[in-house]
Amino acid sequence: MTKSTQPTVAFIGAGNMARAIIGGLLDNGYPANLIWATGTRAEKLADLEARGLNTGTNNDAAVLAADILILAVKPQIMKQVCEPMRATVQQRRPLIVSVAAGIGCDSLDQWLGGSHAVVRCMPNTPSQVQSGASGLYGNERVSDEQKAQAESLMSHVGLALWVEREELLHAVTAVSGSGPAYYFLFMEAMMAAGEKLGLGADTARRLTLQTALGAARMASASELDPAELRRNVTSPKGTTEQAILSFQAAGLEKIVEEAMQACAQRSRELAEQLRD
Numbered sequence: 001m002t003k004s005t006q007p008t009v010a011f012i013g014a015g016n017m018a019r020a021i022i023g024g025l026l027d028n029g030y031p032a033n034l035i036w037a038t039g040t041r042a043e044k045l046a047d048l049e050a051r052g053l054n055t056g057t058n059n060d061a062a063v064l065a066a067d068i069l070i071l072a073v074k075p076q077i078m079k080q081v082c083e084p085m086r087a088t089v090q091q092r093r094p095l096i097v098s099v100a101a102g103i104g105c106d107s108l109d110q111w112l113g114g115s116h117a118v119v120r121c122m123p124n125t126p127s128q129v130q131s132g133a134s135g136l137y138g139n140e141r142v143s144d145e146q147k148a149q150a151e152s153l154m155s156h157v158g159l160a161l162w163v164e165r166e167e168l169l170h171a172v173t174a175v176s177g178s179g180p181a182y183y184f185l186f187m188e189a190m191m192a193a194g195e196k197l198g199l200g201a202d203t204a205r206r207l208t209l210q211t212a213l214g215a216a217r218m219a220s221a222s223e224l225d226p227a228e229l230r231r232n233v234t235s236p237k238g239t240t241e242q243a244i245l246s247f248q249a250a251g252l253e254k255i256v257e258e259a260m261q262a263c264a265q266r267s268r269e270l271a272e273q274l275r276d
């Protein structure tokens with residue numbers, strides 16, 4: 001994308017997720033002056049202002065500058081944030097991109113006055129280091145050009161894949177939206193167990209993180225399935241086998257499946273509770 005064709009992007013809400021995407025965009029060379037970010041308190045936006053972004057507490061001003069409007073507030077307040085922006089959104093008609101869990105295109109469209117091109121994006125926080133994974137779904141008003149715009153934007157911060165049905169965003173949330181937290185939890189547990197086995201905290205931490213990075217890089221680069229890569233680590237009657245048997249005896253696969261089902265279910269509940 002050349003500079004002249006890069007869209008102005010306005011983030012309504014500059015919390016964890018917006019900041020992760022903004023950080024990834026800036027580090028990838030996206031011009032700061034083409035990014036707007038709003039929040040409820042100007043002082044919380046000072047660091048973004050210092051990096052050259054346009055910041056403020058006036059959502060309407062951001063909307064009026066936006067080619068792409070990214071809605072990045074909590075699902076529970078999305079309606080009360082959207083409705084006051086209705087007139088300016090109708091006037092400017094940017095491409096709407098919501099990163100909120102659960103809330104459907106129809107609700108967003110209605111809250112913003114109707115007949116909008118709406119993309120729902122389920123990103124994740126590793127966008128901060130350009131290693132994000134986003135699932136995208138667009139309503140019937142999203143043109144091919146707008147699809148390309150949304151995909152290009154999210155590709156600046158990682159992988160961006162479209163899903164065919166909106167319902168599938170619940171599954172994307174369970175896999176990649178919330179997924180980083182599962183890996184962080186696993187890292188926490190490995191670091192704690194490493195310490196219990198006698199390693200110093202720093203050594204346990206560094207070995208754990210490098211192992212996670214190495215395994216992810218290797219699985220991404222390899223033509224072999226993770227199952228095959230696992231078998232390659234697991235010597236018969238060796239050490240790994242004992243760990244894997246212990247995980248399996250504790251029902252790891254079922255634990256993971258139940259956790260992800262619970263995550264997807266919560267996403268469906270949010271969609272139901274917050275509809276209109």
Ligand SMILES: NC(=O)C1=CN([C@@H]2O[C@H](COP(=O)(O)OP(=O)(O)OC[C@H]3O[C@@H](n4cnc5c(N)ncnc54)[C@H](OP(=O)(O)O)[C@@H]3O)[C@@H](O)[C@H]2O)C=CC1
Binds near residue numbers: 013014038073077178
């Ligand atoms: N965190 C994650 O890993 C992921 C989050 N998401 C989605 O991203 C969205 C945001 O989540 P997250 O970033 O974690 O939440 P945060 O609470 O960190 O960020 C939300 C931000 O919204 C701002 N805000 C509140 N009211 C307004 C308003 N009226 N106008 C402008 N900004 C406002 C808040 O600003 P202030 O502090 O000034 O009130 C806050 O910084 C959610 O919908 C979530 O479902 C999606 C994928 C992953």
Ligand SMILES: O=C(O)[C@@H]1CCC=N1
Binds near residue numbers: 101173177178
């Ligand atoms: O926990 C949440 O609700 C958000 C959505 C996906 C990740 N974090």
